[in-house]
């Protein structure tokens with residue numbers, strides 16, 4: 038993919054960066070392939086979905102399209118220009134709630150989401166925060182629920198990373214990126230209590246990392262603390 042303009046690096050509250058990003062994402066073939074794999078990774082007939090770092094809502098819309106069973110989609114981000122675009126996208130769709138959400142803050146969710154998705158957002162967090170968030174996501178999921186994280190991941194060498202940037206038509210890194218290797222992230226997801234963790238798809242610096250909340254154990258009670266933030 039040829040770069041048409043110099044990649045903006047003003048951050049996710051910069052309207053120019055947001056416009057550049059949202060205009061191009063639907064044309065990146067590798068992203069479309071990752072989204073197709075994410076559709077396959079969804080559980081049968083999910084009802085409640087959470088999209089973390091939702092941007093303009095593109096990934097949430099992919100899930101709604103793939104799973105007509107969805108009754109509720111909560112889509113959160115901290116960028117005002119992104120939230121505005123997401124609200125425009127989902128205007129009139131009463132299944133969807135777009136909320137202001139900072140992934141840097143601990144989330145204590147209610148364990149009732151059948152699916153948690155995230156698209157190219159968690160890599161903006163420091164590694165320690167990623168690890169904590171994976172555990173919070175595990176607690177947000179209903180038993181057997183699916184976490185599907187379509188992500189930018191660390192390439193094995195600087196040369197491979199440069200090839201990845203060129204292949205997606207970027208002239209610069211995002212200064213907010215904190216890229217982690219796939220292997221580390223799978224280990225962190227497992228340590229966070231998720232099961233069936235796997236990199237289901239990879240293309241250069243893009244990957245789809247998935248895991249599941251353990252199935253319900255008959256007779257076992259829930260051991261949840263009081264929520265500090267409820268998105269239900």
Ligand SMILES: C[S@@+](CC[C@H](N)C(=O)[O-])C[C@H]1O[C@@H](n2cnc3c(N)ncnc32)[C@H](O)[C@@H]1O
Pocket residue numbers: 049062089090091092093094095096113114115116119138139140141155156157158159161162
């Ligand atoms: C590369 S965009 C991805 C947007 C969208 N999820 C997608 O699939 O295209 C990264 C998004 O992560 C959001 N983001 C970054 N750090 C965040 C944080 N700490 N809390 C909430 N959102 C964050 C940005 O505002 C931006 O919308």
